[in-house]
Amino acid sequence: MAGKGEETRERILDRAQAMILECGYAGVSIDKLIQSLGLTKGAFFHHFRNKNDLARSLIRRYADQGLELFSDNLARAKKLTDDPLQQFLVLIGLYEEIFEDLTEPYPGCLLASYVYELQQFDEQTRAIINEEFVLSRAELSKLIGEIMTIHPPCRDVDPVSLADGFMSVFEGAFILSKSLDEADITIQQLRHYKTYIELIFTRSDV
Numbered sequence: 001m002a003g004k005g006e007e008t009r010e011r012i013l014d015r016a017q018a019m020i021l022e023c024g025y026a027g028v029s030i031d032k033l034i035q036s037l038g039l040t041k042g043a044f045f046h047h048f049r050n051k052n053d054l055a056r057s058l059i060r061r062y063a064d065q066g067l068e069l070f071s072d073n074l075a076r077a078k079k080l081t082d083d084p085l086q087q088f089l090v091l092i093g094l095y096e097e098i099f100e101d102l103t104e105p106y107p108g109c110l111l112a113s114y115v116y117e118l119q120q121f122d123e124q125t126r127a128i129i130n131e132e133f134v135l136s137r138a139e140l141s142k143l144i145g146e147i148m149t150i151h152p153p154c155r156d157v158d159p160v161s162l163a164d165g166f167m168s169v170f171e172g173a174f175i176l177s178k179s180l181d182e183a184d185i186t187i188q189q190l191r192h193y194k195t196y197i198e199l200i201f202t203r204s205d206v
Contacts, residue, residue, distance in 0.1 A: 009047045011037060013058050021107045025055065025117045055114075056125045062110045063132040070136055074143075084146040085201055092166075092194045099187040105177040106186055112171050137163050151201040162200075169193045 015037050019028045030051055034044050048054040077090035099106065114121060114129050121129075140163035148159065173186040 005047075008039075008043065012039070012044065012047060012054070013061060016054060016058055017062065017110055018107070020058075020113055021110065024113065025120050030054075052122060052125070055121060056128065059110060059114055059125060059128050063128055066111070066132050067135060070139070074139065083150070084143055085151050085197075088143055088147060088197060089194060092190055092197070096187055096190050096194075099190065102183040102186070105181060105183050106174055108174045108178060109171055112174070133167065136167060140166055147201060153200045154202065155200060157200060162197075165196075166193065 012033070016028065016033055019033060019036070030041070030044060034041060048057065073091055073094040074087070076094060077087040080090055081087055111129055111132060114125070118126060118129075137160060141159045144157075144159035144162050148157070169189045169192075170186070173189040176189075177183065177185040
């Protein structure tokens with residue numbers, strides 16, 4: 001069970017994440033953050049040296065959670081079937097489940113929010129941002145390569161580009177969803193991507 005200090009730290013991170021997704025990193029000051037939490041500056045600086053330390057800790061947590069979710073979903077998909085194509089389709093389906101019950105637009109991706117303001121961050125923070133994209137791309141590209149070996153695509157495709165498409169669906173859908181105030185855009189785009197994968201690897205001459 002987390003102690004009071006850890007609970008306070010998580011409260012700060014949770015609130016900072018929500019505020020950054022709403023206002024952008026530059027629009028969130030330490031004063032605004034602690035005021036919204038009802039904390040003192042002393043309580044904040046007990047957990048974080050400065051705003052840069054907060055930013056780094058926040059994106060590290062977010063990236064780790066994202067990679068853990070991806071790894072867990074991929075492991076679940078691989079338990080259900082030995083066919084890499086079906087594994088990929090199951091993986092997409094597991095992400096569909098996350099978004100299918102949304103009643104409001106998804107608040108967005110913290111990684112993308114940071115990317116929009118890269119000039120605000122040091123090299124260590126930028127490296128964390130890049131890390132999740134690189135690792136996710138590598139795992140998906142490997143899986144798509146396995147699919148292509150067993151299920152030759154009906155069109156020329158590049159596994160890395162196709163893997164990037166999966167991540168691009170999320171980022172683009174989050175923006176559209178918030179802009180148009182439509183909660184179901186993300187799941188709709190995931191379903192379009194899944195249909196595209198099915199079509200790419202279904203040969204009409206078989």
